[in-house]
Amino acid sequence: xxxxxxxxxxxxxxxxxxxxxxxxxxxxxxxxxxxxxxxxxxxxxxxxxxxxxxxxxxxxxxxxxxxxxxxxxxxxxxxxxxxxxxxxxxxxxxxxxxxxxxxxxxxxxxxxxxxxxxxxxxxxxxxxxxxxxxxxxxxxxxxxxxxxxxxxxxxxxxxxxxxxxxxxxxxxxxxxxxxxxxxxxxxxxxxxxxxxxxxxxxxxxxxxxxxxxxxxxxxxxxxxxxxxxxxxxxxxxxxxxxxxxxxxxxxxxxxxxxxxxxxxxxxxxxxxxxxxxxxxxxxxxxxxxxxxxxxxxxxxxxxx
Ligand code: GLN
Numbered sequence: 001x002x003x004x005x006x007x008x009x010x011x012x013x014x015x016x017x018x019x020x021x022x023x024x025x026x027x028x029x030x031x032x033x034x035x036x037x038x039x040x041x042x043x044x045x046x047x048x049x050x051x052x053x054x055x056x057x058x059x060x061x062x063x064x065x066x067x068x069x070x071x072x073x074x075x076x077x078x079x080x081x082x083x084x085x086x087x088x089x090x091x092x093x094x095x096x097x098x099x100x101x102x103x104x105x106x107x108x109x110x111x112x113x114x115x116x117x118x119x120x121x122x123x124x125x126x127x128x129x130x131x132x133x134x135x136x137x138x139x140x141x142x143x144x145x146x147x148x149x150x151x152x153x154x155x156x157x158x159x160x161x162x163x164x165x166x167x168x169x170x171x172x173x174x175x176x177x178x179x180x181x182x183x184x185x186x187x188x189x190x191x192x193x194x195x196x197x198x199x200x201x202x203x204x205x206x207x208x209x210x211x212x213x214x215x216x217x218x219x220x221x222x223x224x225x226x227x228x229x230x231x232x233x234x235x236x237x238x239x240x241x242x243x244x245x246x247x248x249x250x251x252x253x254x255x256x257x258x259x260x261x262x263x264x265x266x267x268x269x270x271x272x273x274x275x276x277x278x279x280x281x282x283x284x285x286x287x288x289x290x291x292x293x294x295x296x297x298x299x300x301x302x303x304x
Pocket of ligand 1 (some may be wrong): 061062095096147158165258259
């Protein structure tokens, strides 16, 4: 009989004992001071039973993981017109690269690289009266947790050094694929990235992607077709130029953030979140990737 708790405990011990923990992202100054030794893993199975090990209730900066949530909200608001603004192909490039954007006339390869998320942010800024407050409300309602909030010091910190994101937004604007002004769109984008959540809050939120669009309160947030599309984009694009490696080693749709978090889902089975702030050279959590590889290997559970 499969025992998730034993597997998570073993993963947590292994992670705590691993010396080579990767590098903390320092290009956002506020992230540089996080303790590298933090490690948490939380898994919510399809029945809503939570398993956890390590630092799972401590909040961290969710960063690019939020791109899945802004995509969900924008997709729900705009429907298939969304795909006129952003494509669904893996980029094979790092998250902040600009070269394809120039070659492909300002239409980002997918919504999970920075350029694509900036277009999604633009859509939300156009569609919503009070974008930051309404997006926060959206996340809180899926998580059923009104304590989730933005860490504005992280947003300000990124604004002061976000030169590549300003470059991307300006390039997109020059091709006519940004409706609002660059500063307004990036103010929203930096705030979405600065959402603070714990592993437990993240599994509660991403449970909808493992549970056919329904949250733990049984409310339908996205329909089956939307869930299929978003999980497919996570599988093919969630780890930038390491998406193939993640599919190869872990075998689940997922998304990482430079705060060291990774979410992964096995539709109709479970949702799992890891947090370990040290990153590998591709900007994905080094120990998080190892932990998830061990989880799917030891449990024999992956979509493949
Ligand atoms: N806010 C970060 C950035 O734009 C998000 C990147 C990430 O988490 N991969 O650079």
